[in-house]
Amino acid sequence: MRYNEKELRALSRQPAELAAELGMRGPKKGSVLKRRLVKLVVNFLFYFRTDEAEPIGALLLEHCRVIKEEPSVFSISFIEDPERKYHFECSSEEQCEQWTEALRQASYEFMRKTLISYRNEIQKMTGKDPLEQFGISEEARFQLSSWKV
């Protein structure tokens, strides 16, 4: 699949929601744990060798599942292959909590659901659609019908 790598690399240099050095293990059987700088930017998780400025790779965080495997270990897997897991080892349980919470809320889809719920709530309270002022109230992507629990 082609993709605009240059822009993705530029994105990896943007301010991060969260960044830390974690132990990372790839999904393949027999993968070894490696120290990586892991950086969450919008709905991408970039990972770098700890002494390098260019990312080794990125994970798009849509349709993913974040599971706490152990007190300080979490995994990321994707809907189409839930057994294929990327493991991340944190330095503390607290750090693990912080990451799992951030990653669960990191997707575009999650943000969309949040917007729809806020819109609905405000509409109930005021009788007005708060998206009208932004000129986006008719957009299909914000309709309640696209809501998926």
Place this chain on the structure above:
Amino acid sequence: MAGPGSHSPDAAELRSEPREEHPRPELGRGQEVSGGRRGPSLAAMKLNERSLASYATCDAPADNVGFLYKKGGRHAAYHRRWFVLRGNMLFYFEDPASREPVGVIVLEGCTVELVEASEEFAFAVRFAGARTRTYVLAAESQAAMEGWVKALSRASFDYLRLVVRELEQQLAAMRAGGCLGPGRPPRALPPPKENGCAVWSAELPANPAAASSSRPGPEPPPLPPRRRASASIGPLDVASFAQLHEWYGQEVRALRSQWGRSRAQP
């Protein structure tokens, strides 16, 4: 920095792993990358392509779909492709029945412009920075073009996040018992550009991350939202949002004047 010196065991493992991520290894990584030349010793970035393909083809309704002509390169021909916009990712397929995208354009940080091109209803997706690729696309009708330009210029994660924050603030104010009007008084907007090209920017000023404490589920999250230490919701964020609102107001005006002009010429 990845350089000729990085001949560690890591590098070897990196090169052997890609085979799993790329179902068509014979293409080679270099040919798959569109735009810009990579440095000689910079390894290609890995991406969870299987998950991307799955996201691209999932059953949920997309944010916009349709045929567009995509220019292959600066002096290349246009190819008709089936485009699917999901979130901040613009996928393109050979046709609607394809099971895997030919490619994807990550839209974060792009601007969308109308352009004069050999094809009618053309527009461009541009990125900031040197030697970045500009994607020239052409729709099959005026309406389709306008729909795509609107959708793409608002597709970024950053934009969505700003809207969510704004609503979050409104909710907080309401729950605190403050009275909040339906909107800000409209400012005087500058006139649209004379040459008929207007710029829509999906690019936003970098904002410190404000924590979204909302939990998934049908119930609205409890407020006030928990904030990270680095976040600040203050006049700066409000000003950015008002500015964004102005840009989009500008967009609508520019589009209207564009339609007016095109209708005046039979």
